[in-house]
Amino acid sequence: MSISDHEYVNFSEDHELNYHLRDVNKQQSEVNRNTLRVMGAELKEHLKVYFVTHAQFRAYIKNQIHRLS
Numbered sequence: 001m002s003i004s005d006h007e008y009v010n011f012s013e014d015h016e017l018n019y020h021l022r023d024v025n026k027q028q029s030e031v032n033r034n035t036l037r038v039m040g041a042e043l044k045e046h047l048k049v050y051f052v053t054h055a056q057f058r059a060y061i062k063n064q065i066h067r068l069s
Contacts, residue, residue: 008051011040020054024061026068035067 010016017036018028026032043052043060061068 007053007055009040009054009057011037020057020061021068023058024065024068026065029069032068036061039064039067 009020014033017033020036021028021032039060040052040057043057044050047056
């Protein structure tokens, strides 16, 4: 049984990144979205996966919150 594509973060969609920024009360800026893209690549490499779920990414953001303005 596979995970729905709605459970994965699409890093090319600004609205998905904005969702994560709103979730942690950070500015929905281009700089922050680019930082999230970098953080997503780091998490994928760390987990050795191609896709990251929203839950995995949310936890990573909360551990790296200092990187966002």
